[in-house]
Amino acid sequence: MTFPESPSIAVVGLGYVGLPLAVALAECFKVVGFDVDRQRVEELRGGWDRTREVTEEDLRAVPLSLTAEPAEMAGCDVFIVTVPTPVDHENRPDLKAVIAASRTVGAAMTKGAVVVYESTVYPGVTEDLCGSILSEVSGLEPGADFFLGYSPERINPGDTRHGLAKIVKVVAGETPEVTDYLARIYGRVIEAGVFRAASIKTAEAAKVIENAQRDINIAFVNEVTKIFNRLDLSIHDVLDAARTKWNFLDFRPGMVGGHCIGVDPYYLAHCSEALGLHPQVILAGRRTNDSMGTYFAGMVAEALRDRAGRRVLVLGLTFKENVPDLRNSKVVDLISALGQRGFQVAVHDPLADPQEALDDYGLEIIGDPRAQAPFDCVVGAVAHQPYREFARQDFEALLVSDGLVFDLKNIWADIELPGGRQRRTI
Structure with a gap:
């Protein structure tokens, strides 16, 4: 031919x-x-x-x-x-x-x-x-x-x-x-x-394991995040130390959604099960990563348990930073779990399509969050560039005088918060 x-x-x-x-x-x-x-x-x-x-x-x-x-x-x-x-x-x-x-x-x-x-x-x-x-x-x-x-x-x-x-x-x-x-x-x-x-078939297999491998590695970091939380250690501090070794695999904790890493392992698992094999590692990684939205909501609730205020602002809804893609976003799990715990949750995202968020998840994306401030807690869920550019005065405008910044993505580690505001990370 x-x-x-x-x-x-x-x-x-x-x-x-x-x-x-x-x-x-x-x-x-x-x-x-x-x-x-x-x-x-x-x-x-x-x-x-x-x-x-x-x-x-x-x-x-x-x-x-x-x-x-x-x-x-x-x-x-x-x-x-x-x-x-x-x-x-x-x-x-x-x-x-x-x-x-x-x-x-x-x-x-x-x-x-x-x-x-x-x-x-x-x-x-x-x-x-x-x-x-x-x-x-x-x-x-x-x-x-x-x-x-x-x-x-x-x-x-x-x-x-x-x-x-x-x-x-x-x-x-x-x-x-x-x-x-x-x-x-x-x-x-x-x-x-x-x-x-x-x-x-080799090319198909190569693709499906690429994202499954990333999923498993992130699941490991998410699991040790839970362990270190019990020890009152920040995973970010631990990773800062660990990544100084030349061959340390630098994966970060978080909510793993989207149309690739959060999906492809299930294709590999389906193929495996069709062959009569039960893929324990692959599915264990998925279970760990799928649980993180609810887990982080529990951390936020624990940090706020002694506070009277119940208003929480979640910053970011897309499945990853600096993209408008809402498909399979696990931030939705975080928001849902906070709502089930009795918190009033407002959601902001500068990139997401508000109509898509409403149609797909029943969530309203608010405009300028300062118009609805002050909040008792601000949760940094997605590290969009506009959020990385936040300064001290942004938190002063968004939070009550003793408000909490819950920085899931370690976005604001170098910012000195206004007096009375507190910062918590994972």
Whole structure:
């Protein structure tokens, strides 16, 4: 099979992963960016990326065709699927978006197409599930009329140092020729280089363990945080000392949510259980990390137990700092647990979409918190840059005279609080 050297490419799914990829590829190839969310497409056409991963200037600098019409992908040489792969309410893999995208691509592709999946899945999904759907819808024969590939996404939202081009790209095709073809395509836009994985299943497995490994390491730090709390030691002080050793793994405690680290281990666990193996370490890490919102709420409640005031301001709602992404935010668990303990909780986040917070979690994001001050306690839950810029006068305005700053992220360690205010960390 001879593949075109300058292929037309369709990127299916224009979220945190797909949009930066589509913009980068559009510098070298003819690219169609497709998303089922028509409002999202219209926003992008107007130069606005609600994920804030791509600037208006970068969007307008490339000849990227944006569409919500599947027919506009017809005849493309390469299809790259970048749709989300969450879990359901029982933490089982939810592949509905991947299945739907595969059906859409199957209807649009023609003989000779290469279909690449970047969505995180467990080993076997690309070939066994997606390949079958593509063949069924298109009427084409896999491995003869069309070809499969996998290249796991490694986007780190909000990280300006490790953008798409700066991260080594793993690629795998169902034949060595397909792998080489994908390496040439991605190699045009990836400065860090391309790694050829041994097989599609190998590449799928590599991706799913990357985030599972991080999850387990964070779970360890969260567990020792609980131990050191009983010893009246700050985990941040302990980590400051421990990280002076050259090979110490510098993971930080916290609430692990989002669409990757808080989800991918369940894909690995599902695969393991399907093989008759019970993944004890992986699931133990998940249980520890899933419990931290409630645990931190208990710490806040304990610190406030002798105070009459019950008004708490939680700063930050997104799943991580400096991104507007609310998916699977574990701060929600903290807020819920505080409410169950009788506290009146106000929530502020300068990046989150207030309507999305209301629709998804029933939470109202307030405007300027000073308008509702003073509070009895301010909880630093997400280390957004605007919160890092807080100074002494901000806490004077937000807190009652003997108020408490509960600094979960160790954001304000160097700030001298106004007289009477107290600071607590984990």
